[in-house]
Amino acid sequence: MSFDSALVRHFSVSFMVITMAILVPKSDANCAFQAIFNFGDSNSDTGGFYAAFPSQPSPNGMTYFKRPTGRPTDGRLYIDFLAQALGLPFPSPYLQSIGSDYRHGANFATLASTVLQPTTSLFDTGVSPFYLGVQLNQMKLFKAKVDESGGQGNLPSSDIFGKALYTINIGQNDITGYLGSSGPGGVKQNAPQVISQITSTIKELYSLGGRTFLVFSLAPVGCYPRFLADQSQGGSSDLDASGCKISYNNAVNEYNNMLKYALQQTKQGLSGANLIYMNSYSVLLDLFQNPKSHGLQHGTTACCGQGGGVYNFNPQVHCGSSKVINGQTVTATACSDPQNYVSWDGIHLTEAANKLLTYAILSGSYNDPAFSLNQYCDIQPIG
Numbered sequence: 001m002s003f004d005s006a007l008v009r010h011f012s013v014s015f016m017v018i019t020m021a022i023l024v025p026k027s028d029a030n031c032a033f034q035a036i037f038n039f040g041d042s043n044s045d046t047g048g049f050y051a052a053f054p055s056q057p058s059p060n061g062m063t064y065f066k067r068p069t070g071r072p073t074d075g076r077l078y079i080d081f082l083a084q085a086l087g088l089p090f091p092s093p094y095l096q097s098i099g100s101d102y103r104h105g106a107n108f109a110t111l112a113s114t115v116l117q118p119t120t121s122l123f124d125t126g127v128s129p130f131y132l133g134v135q136l137n138q139m140k141l142f143k144a145k146v147d148e149s150g151g152q153g154n155l156p157s158s159d160i161f162g163k164a165l166y167t168i169n170i171g172q173n174d175i176t177g178y179l180g181s182s183g184p185g186g187v188k189q190n191a192p193q194v195i196s197q198i199t200s201t202i203k204e205l206y207s208l209g210g211r212t213f214l215v216f217s218l219a220p221v222g223c224y225p226r227f228l229a230d231q232s233q234g235g236s237s238d239l240d241a242s243g244c245k246i247s248y249n250n251a252v253n254e255y256n257n258m259l260k261y262a263l264q265q266t267k268q269g270l271s272g273a274n275l276i277y278m279n280s281y282s283v284l285l286d287l288f289q290n291p292k293s294h295g296l297q298h299g300t301t302a303c304c305g306q307g308g309g310v311y312n313f314n315p316q317v318h319c320g321s322s323k324v325i326n327g328q329t330v331t332a333t334a335c336s337d338p339q340n341y342v343s344w345d346g347i348h349l350t351e352a353a354n355k356l357l358t359y360a361i362l363s364g365s366y367n368d369p370a371f372s373l374n375q376y377c378d379i380q381p382i383g
Helices: 006-021 046-050 079-085 132-149 158-162 172-182 182-206 245-265 280-289 351-365
Strands: 035-040 105-107 164-169 212-216 274-278 296-304 322-325 328-331 342-345
Touching: 035 079, 035 132, 035 296, 079 158, 079 351, 132 158, 132 182, 158 164, 164 182, 172 182, 172 245, 182 245, 245 274, 245 280, 280 296, 280 342, 280 351
Parallel strands: 035 105, 035 164, 164 212, 212 274, 296 342
Antiparallel strands: 322 328
16 A cells, blocks of 8 residues: 555544543443454464464563563563453463463464465575464364353353454565565565465455454565665665665555455455454554654664664574674663664564554554444553
8 A cells, every 4th residue: 555644644643532532441341342363473473482482582571571471572562452452351372272261262373474385485494384374274173162162161152253353464474575585576476375365364264253354454664673774685775764665665565555455355255244454554654754753762773682773683683682793692682661662673563662553453544444443342441
């Protein structure tokens, strides 16, 4: 989707209005959505990858949980805030066998997940084995177990699937994989395959009972410190006035345009369904480019990183890890004030940025077609 400056200008006003609204608790709170089923990658992973492969160092979780929880940020993710606003508990990872409560849905997202089945010829090593097709199969098994149990234990009743909000935020690792291997041209060539898999997944979830789907656009990865620190492609001539990579954001915009159109076409075949495109690209672009307008200080600089400088990102030393470089041990440490940053570790958002993204979701200003959660739920405080 092309960048809509009018929407961006409206965001600051919408943020103030929705903040006032959600900070006034309503009595007899109720919500048409009794569960959230989430599908995605690290942007909404509340501990799935960590449950499967337990290894996550501090300082992740330092702001809210005071310990690592499997979330690749300093605190809560937007999916946590969204659940809280709807009066639901934080989404339990499907892969977390101990301590999970699935009566209000499940989170199938895992860090490094892709839409397409990962292959070494297309993607860097290290992507998650839990790609979208696996997440869908996990959902099918979950539904089968729910239908068998009759709502016993920590499982919901069988009617929950028609009373749930289905959130889908995935595709970033596919697209950045193509950007790394074949450049922006690779995105245009391969985007249809990625998008087709997303829409076919939505159709299958619809057949399982899903009726309301919130599908996120891709973020402006050209503003991520992770990619800005790599000047091997494009160099300074590829940077806009805010210091974001033009070619990367243009490629993402083209993908988002295609995704939005595909969702519109898919909706026509799903009677009674709400299929909403959430333009998170515009929200996050405004945060990266104008952080001070939203109470933040740093846009394209990572809070947790190594190397300092403009981006504070070293691709050899990720947040919380140490490595010997040129005979010296270096560690990627966290800043003391993540509440002032958009980027947590060069790839993921801080809790502060996730909260601002949630305000935008709740405002409805970035949803296409128009869709306000206030019409369905008494929105709860998310402080």
